[in-house]
Amino acid sequence: MANISNAQSSLNYRWPKLLAWLRTKGMKTGADDLLVESAGNGLFARTSCTPSSLLFAVPPQALMNIRTLKSLYPTSGPMPLTAVQMISLHLYINRPHGSEDSLDPHYGPYISTLPREFDSHPLTWIVRSKSGMESGGAPLLGYLPPSVHASLVKLHDRFCQDWAAVRAYLVGNTQYCTWFRHLKRYQTANSYISSKYDAYVDNIDNSTSNYVWAWLNVNTRCIYYRLKASKEDPDNLTLCPILDFANHTPNGSHMTPAPSEADIWDSAPVNLIGKGFRFLSPADVSVQEGKEIFLAYGAHPNRTLFVEYGFVNKSLGEVGITDGEVDVQNVVESLILGHKSGVFVKSVLEDEGYWGDWTLYCSAESAQPSWRLITALRLHCLFVSNNTIHNAIQPWHDVIAGKREMISDGNELAWKESLITICNTIITKAQASPKSDGAEEYGHGWLPWMRENIRTLWREELLVAAAVKQRTLSGDDF
Template identity: 40%
Template sequence: MEDPDTPRYWPELLHWLEDHGMQVDAAHLLVHPRHVPGAGVGLFTMVDVSPTKALFSIPRSAQINMKTLEPHYPLGTPGSPLSATQLISLHLFLSRPADDASPSLDPLFGPYISMLPRNFNSHPLSWKVNLTLGVSGRSSIEDHLLLSLPPSVDSGLKEIEDRFWGDWKAVSAYLVRSKHFPDICPRSGRRVVVAHERNVLDYLWAWLNVNTRCVYADLGLSRSDNLSMCPVFDFANHAWTDATMTPARRSHSTWRDPSTSRESSFTCIAANVAIPKAQEVHLTYGGHPNRTLFVEYGFVTAISEETLASGVYPGEVDAQHTIEGWFRDRGHHGVWMQQLLEQEGYWGDWTLHLSPSPAHPSYRLITALRLYHLVPIDSTDLSTSHLQALLVPWRETLLGLREEVSETNEAQCRLSIVDLCEKLASEGTEAISALQAARLDDGLQVGVVWHASMLESIRMLWLEELEVARAVIRSVNTGETF
């Protein structure tokens, strides 16, 4: 009997993988996908697995990357205007299933593409793009959720959106130039070279699949192009610690033509612990704070206050939106300091961290604040020679010749860090209260089933910022050295 928790098209994918040379028998494929309430699909063991045991191996020809797509996109070869993300997204765009009930008709990777998520409605980038396009009939809930984000998260989301539009622009230009494609998109029946709203949204679906599912694999290309989409592997969900599955890394990797080699090039193994049968296995997508997980992948790690206080969780706050405002308020001195920080490579990326313990500001933030307090706030015009003289001890801290500009400067920096953290803590407390007062069933009333979970995700984002701010204040008050 067919397991109702097994995703549709899994049997077809297994047959396709076997045709590509993958060993899919019970001795070589030790995991299978199952639906996980609230988390889409996860990967579960089919037997008891011993430590470091190989869970599966994916043939090279079954992976979607620049190498396997190269023969089919003459203008998309390495060194062309299309990056790996753009080329893989283009292929998925042209191969998207016609509707939620249909398989992909792609003759190359159809069974794999049929297993990909059918929509990303709950991903914050979808809300952003819908807003930018002015999609008719979009839910006002999306706008409300965007307005509820911490400024640092909204800023990160804007960066992701800029990447998306840049890739769409490159792919659109490629389609205009290329003589390889038919004018009609096989899924929508519309001209692919027209920036029609539906085409943009289809490409967004493709792009999000690539951005949330690719893995780094050495293909002998530039680092940014060494990306592959790998079936089975991409069913595994994230765990920020104690992952039970990991790719088996090779010290050297040489690409072989998939048409002449059936060697399995991507193997995943169990971690250094035994895994019981029917247990979900997890990957670590990276040591990311929730801000990064949210804007890149569309989810957050559920964390308790105890976890945040553990000193090992990678909690982080990007304070750039606040610090930039401080420099702007300094007028022409602020402009001068910004230019100097840009020249030295220290403008932006100013963060606060929970780990490694004790909680602390980044060196980049400390460097910026030391310069900020180098020129007295109540000073007016200072001569160039006076400014250059003030810079000497600051530059010496950059060179490692001294630990601080001066005792007074360091004290001012620490006070500014406390001011910053108190502002963040106040904003977080207020935002969390507002989210708790929100009607969690509003989304259900209009059919948006993920509304409540995304409200909780946003609450978690604010909670992380709040706890990071509080922890850094404690570090300052106890005299920790940064």
């Protein structure tokens, strides 16, 4: 096993506590194998690691997921919780008070290492703004690109659905409330958990900020972990100690989770809790002593990274772009619905599964619209050119079925002209985006960094749209 150190200085004294707790859960490592340093944030190799070597292994009992929490939270009855809801409920109840450690008897040492706040995350801004608070990052909401704001609203809707489910669970699950009251009496020293229950009973709305903290820890830190027979089951996820400290890299070498037995055999897990999580060093290179070991969160565009995780990749230049994507839903929707055939076109696209999820994207090799966008524009232009709602659309169906390459030469010219119009709209908005929020009081802490992230989002929209427009004008085929 490689020696790994967490380099987050604020966790120096909590790191040994976490390791001691992990040993009680079955982690086979000495106290000196994982040490804390004070130079930045992340996981760093304290010894050289050969490719695909074991970095660390977290025992199953130390993972926080729907299986390990099952005995604490009844899953039967009219209001069962999803994995996200159950894990966030446990964090919500056991959030550390201020700078103190969590008093949770089950996962306290691990919960104590989690971030203490998410003030810089855009979900926090929108939750606070809904409560009438305009402090912190709330003013920045007005400076987001429309596509990013739309994605953030969807994230907020998901959060609200989970929060409503957790509140209903707490109110309606008598078995849970009985257990919680028992815990309150049994663990009299755990004043924080006791006060948590009292605060919930007194005024649940005041607890929303605590649930935001809990939910964001789950949303930004959970990783896929096979627990169900179906690989696609949304409850296949877990929180994993140590892994939390790994930073994201959009490219380059990163550690990888070793496949579980369930994944290897592609069958229903025999042991539903699994055998724990093993993480391997990068497969392509050796990791030298003192070098950081990264984790890839996934091939996400900056819009997704910003909304889900609260940061962006800084891979964009001023005149060129390496990788990028723009969601053009709002622009295309306005274009289609602005025509008299719009409602009918929308219904056809919905029936065929092509309504929405329209993007422009760009890489070092190419820049182009998504196939979904091309398909939608072809149908829209078919009705615009024929000036009738009930025109036969069999040629369009033949194209999406792969029976023909295009509807007609005229239709190809028309949808590409519409694409240029869309690109011009995106470019104009990006060029007119505010370069500063004009409020000097927001120039401290993480706010300057976040304003730069927002500028990056606008710059990405500008560069991607310009690249797609240029290729369209050049007459390139998509």
